[in-house]
Amino acid sequence: xxxxxxxxxxxxxxxxxxxxxxxxxxxxxxxxxxxxxxxxxxxxxxxxxxxxxxxxxxxxxxxxxxxxxxxxxxxxxxxxxxxxxxxxxxxxxxxxxxxxxxxxxxxxxxxxxxxxxxxxxxxxxxxxxxxxxxxxxxxxxxxxxxxxxxxxxxxxxxxxxxxxxxxxxxxxxxxxxxxxxxxxxxxxxxxxxxxxxxxxxxxxxxxxxxxxxxxxxxxxxxxxxxxxxxxxxxxxxxxxxxxxxxxxxxxxxxxxxxxxxxxxxxxxxxxxxxxxxxxxxxxxxxxxxxx
Amino acid sequence: xxxxxxxxxxxxxxxxxxxxxxxxxxxxxxxxxxxxxxxxxxxxxxxxxxxxxxxxxxxxxxxxxxxxxxxxxxxxxxxxxxxxxxxxxxxxxxxxxxxxxxxxxxxxxxxxxxxxxxxxxxxxxxxxxxxxxxxxxxxxxxxxxxxxxxxxxxxxxxxxxxxxxxxxxxxxxxxxxxxxxxxxxxxxxxxxxxxxxxxxxxxxxxxxxxxxxxxxxx
Numbered sequence: 001x002x003x004x005x006x007x008x009x010x011x012x013x014x015x016x017x018x019x020x021x022x023x024x025x026x027x028x029x030x031x032x033x034x035x036x037x038x039x040x041x042x043x044x045x046x047x048x049x050x051x052x053x054x055x056x057x058x059x060x061x062x063x064x065x066x067x068x069x070x071x072x073x074x075x076x077x078x079x080x081x082x083x084x085x086x087x088x089x090x091x092x093x094x095x096x097x098x099x100x101x102x103x104x105x106x107x108x109x110x111x112x113x114x115x116x117x118x119x120x121x122x123x124x125x126x127x128x129x130x131x132x133x134x135x136x137x138x139x140x141x142x143x144x145x146x147x148x149x150x151x152x153x154x155x156x157x158x159x160x161x162x163x164x165x166x167x168x169x170x171x172x173x174x175x176x177x178x179x180x181x182x183x184x185x186x187x188x189x190x191x192x193x194x195x196x197x198x199x200x201x202x203x204x205x206x207x208x209x210x211x212x213x214x215x216x217x218x219x220x221x222x223x224x225x226x227x228x229x230x231x232x233x234x235x236x237x238x239x240x241x242x243x244x245x246x247x248x249x250x251x252x253x254x255x256x257x258x259x260x261x262x263x264x265x266x267x268x269x270x271x272x273x274x275x276x277x278x279x280x281x282x283x284x285x286x287x288x289x290x291x
Numbered sequence: 292x293x294x295x296x297x298x299x300x301x302x303x304x305x306x307x308x309x310x311x312x313x314x315x316x317x318x319x320x321x322x323x324x325x326x327x328x329x330x331x332x333x334x335x336x337x338x339x340x341x342x343x344x345x346x347x348x349x350x351x352x353x354x355x356x357x358x359x360x361x362x363x364x365x366x367x368x369x370x371x372x373x374x375x376x377x378x379x380x381x382x383x384x385x386x387x388x389x390x391x392x393x394x395x396x397x398x399x400x401x402x403x404x405x406x407x408x409x410x411x412x413x414x415x416x417x418x419x420x421x422x423x424x425x426x427x428x429x430x431x432x433x434x435x436x437x438x439x440x441x442x443x444x445x446x447x448x449x450x451x452x453x454x455x456x457x458x459x460x461x462x463x464x465x466x467x468x469x470x471x472x473x474x475x476x477x478x479x480x481x482x483x484x485x486x487x488x489x490x491x492x493x494x495x496x497x498x499x500x501x502x503x504x505x506x507x508x509x
Contacts, residue, residue, distance in 0.1 A: 106466060109473060129473050171455060172466035188377055188457035189467070195366075199457070204369040204377075 030082055030268045032089040040091070045242075045249040049118060050091050057084040058103035058117035058241070062192045064217030065274045066123050069102075076100050079213075080121040080238075082269035083140055083257065087119065087240065090256040104191065105173045109134055112241050119253070120241030123211060125174055126288075135246060137253040138239035140266075142285045144232020145175050146212035148219060150200065151227045156207055158230035159183045165206040168196035175210045178234060193218070201225060211236050213274055220276070237285065250290035258287060297475045298482050301468055308464030309486045315378065315450040315460060316490065319385035320443055326386060327393025334394065335401050337419060345394065353391040357452055360384050365456045377457030385449060392442045400435035401427055433505045440498035447490045461486055 040046040049055050060067035061076050069076040081100070088098050101117045108124060111117045112134045126136045147167075149156050156165065163184040169176035171189030179185040188205050190196050196208040197218050208215065212232055219226045240253050260266040261284035270281045333345035352360070364384045369375050404427050412422040454462035465483040472479055 106469065129471070132474050168457065171463055172469050174470055177467055177470050187459050187463075187467075189454065189459065189463050190457060191455045198366060199369070202366070202369040203374055205457070 029077065029085065029095075030265060030272050032085050032265065034089045034092055034094045036092045038090060038092050040252075041248075044252075045118070045246055046091050046252050049093065053093070054097050054099060055088050055091070055093050055119070056099045056101050056117045057088070058101045058108060058111050058120040058122055059084065060104070060122045061102050062194050063123060063214045064221060065276065066214055066217070067121075068217075077273070079141065079269055079273040080123060082273060083240070083260075084119070084121045086260045086265060086269070087121075087253055087256050090252070090259075105170050108241060112243055115243070118242070122241075123214065123236075124239055124241050125211075125236040126239040127174070130241075133244060135242040135244045135250055136239035137242060137250045137290065138257070138287055139237030139285050140240065140257050140287070141213075141238040142282075143211040143213040143236050143238070145178060145209060145234040145236065146215055146232055147229050148197070148200065148208040148215040148226055149206065149229055150203070151223075151225050153206070156229060159233045162207065166204075167207045167209055168199050168205040169193070169209050170196070173210065174234075174236070179209050197222075197226070216274070216279065247290050254287050254290055292477050293481050294475055294478045297472055297478050301472065301475075301479065301482055304464050304468060305461070305482050305486065308459060308461035308483075311378070311458060311460040312447075312450050312462075312486075313490070315381060315385065315453060315458065316443075316447050318382045319389060319446060319450070322382065322386035323389035323393050323446065326390035328397060330390060330394035331397035331401065332423060334398050335423075349391045349394055351391075352387055353395070355388070357384070357388050357449055360388055361452055361456050377453070381450075381453035381456055381458050385446060385453075388449070389442060389446045392445070393439065396435050396438045396442055397428075397431060399438065400431035400433075403434045404430045436498050436502050436505070440494055443494050444491050447494065448487065 038046075038050065040050060059076055059078075059080050061069035063078065066078040067076055067080040068078050075081075075095075084098065084100075085095060088094075101111070103111055103117070103120060103122050105122075108120045108122060109130065112120055120134075124130075124136065126139055130136060145159075147156060147159070147162075155161060159179065160183065162179055165185055166188050167176070167179045167185040168188045168190060169179070170193060171191065176187050176189060180187045185207075188196075188199070190199070193208065193210060193214060196205065199205045200208050201222070208218075212228065215228045219228050240257075242249050242253065257266070260269070266284050267281050275281055330345045330348055333341040334349070336342060336345075361381070361384045364387075365377065365380045368380050368383070408426055408430065409422055412426040417425065450460060451462035453460055454466065459467075461483055465479060468479050469476075
C-alpha cells in the first residue's frame with residue numbers, strides 16, 4: 001500500500017512517454033537504398049565503419065528543418081539527418097546502425113579530433129580556418145545569413161539597420177561574429193537558437209541571426225509573430241566534417257552525396273525537410289574536390 | 292604552445308569581455324553584500340518572522356543551481372517587467388544567489404563572537420541594532436574575511452555563466468574567438484584564464500591585507 005501512489009505515478013509517466021513516442025515516430029523520411037554489397041579497400045575508414053556495423057554522426061537537435069529532435073522523440077529529423085542517412089546507406093549501414101550524437105557549434109572540432117563522432121553533419125559552414133584543423137567535404141547545401149525579427153518590426157530591413165541593435169545568436173557562431181564586427185550590432189549569445197527565438201518573442205532582443213534555412217524553420221512555427229527579412233548577406237556552405245587528412249573518406253562522402261544529387265534523392269530530402277516551409281527546391285550546389 | 296602574436300590579436304576582444312566581467316562582478320558583489328548583511332541580520336534577530344524569512348531565502352537561493360536561476364530570471368524577467376538589459380538580468384541572478392552565501396558567511400561570523408559580548412552590550416543599555424552594529428558585526432566581519440573572500444572568488448567565476456545568457460563577458464569572448472582562431476585553442480584558453488586569475492589574485496590580496504590590518508589578539 002505504501003508504494004501504491006508511487007506506482008500509479010510511474011505508470012502514468014510511462015503512459016505519457018509511450019504516447020510521446022507514438023507521436024514522434026511519424027517523422028522522416030526519404031527512402032534510402034542501403035548498399036549492403038559495398039566493397040571498400042581494407043584499412044579505409046569506410047571498411048572500418050562497415051565492419052563495426054555502426055557510424056556515429058554528430059548533428060544538431062535544435063534547428064527545425066535541418067537537425068531537430070522533438071521532445072519525446074528518439075531520432076532527430078531534418079535535411080542534415082537525411083544527408084547522414086544517405087552517407088551511411090552507401091556503406092551498407094541502415095538507420096538503426098546510426099548513432100546520432102548531439103553536437104553544438106562549440107564542440108564540433110573537438111568531437112572530430114577525438115573521434116567522439118565519425119562525421120559531423122550539423123549546419124557546419126566550410127571555412128578556411130576550420131579546414132586547417134578538420135576535413136570538410138561538400139558543400140551539400142548553400143544558404144546565407146539572414147535576420148529573424150518580430151512581425152510588426154519595420155525598423156530592421158537588412159544587416160545595415162543593425163547598428164546598436166541587440167542581436168541574438170548562438171555563442172561562438174560565425175553569424176554573431178559577423179553582425180558584431182561588420183554591422184556594429186550588440187551581441188547577445190545563448191546556447192541555442194530556440195533560446196534566442198524565445199528572447200525575440202519576449203521582445204528582449206531586436207533580431208535573431210543565423211543561416212536563412214534555420215530561421216525559416218522558426219518563422220514557419222510562429223508566422224503571426226516572426227518574419228525573416230532581407231537578402232542573405234553571407235554565403236554559408238554546409239559541409240560534412242571528418243577527421244583531417246582522411247582524403248579517401250572525403251572522396252567517398254563527396255561521391256555518395258553527388259550520386260544523391262544526380263538521382264533525385266537530394267531533392268527528395270530537401271522537399272521532406274526544409275522544403276516544408278514553402279521554399280522551392282534549389283539546384284544542388286557544386287561540391288569542392290577532395291584534397 | 293602559446294602564440295603571443297595571436298594573443299595580441301585577441302587582446303582587444305578579451306579586454307572587452309574582461310571589462311564586462313569586472314562590471315558584473317562589482318555590481319553583484321555590492322548588491323549581494325548589502326542584501327546578504329540584511330539577511331544575516333534577519334537570521335540572528337529576535338523577531339521570529341524575520342528569522343523565518345531569512346532562513347527561507349537562504350534555503351531557496353542557496354539550493355537552486357545558478358544556471359536554473361539564470362534561466363528563470365533571464366527568460367521570465369522580460370516577460371514580467373518588459374525589455375531589460377541582459378547585464379542587468381545577470382546581475383540580479385548573481386546577486387540573489389550570492390547573497391545567500393554572504394548571509395551564511397556573516398552568520399557564522401556572528402556566531403564566533405562570544406555571547407558575553409552581546410550580553411555586555413545589552414547590560415549597558417544598548418538595543419538590538421546598536422549591539423549588532425557597534426559590538427557584534429565589527430568583530431564578526433573580522434572573522435569572516437577568509438570565508439567571504441571565497442564567496443567573492445566563487446562569484447567572480449560564476450559570472451562566466453552569463454556567457455550563455457546574452458552577456459558578452461570574458462567566457463563569451465573565449466568561445467567567440469574560437470571562430471577566428473580555431474587552431475589557437477591553447478593560446479585562447481590561456482589568455483582568458485590569465486584574466487580570471489588576475490581577478491582572483493586581487494580578491495585574495497585584498498582579503499590578506501584586511502586580515503592583517505584587522506587582526507587583534509583576543
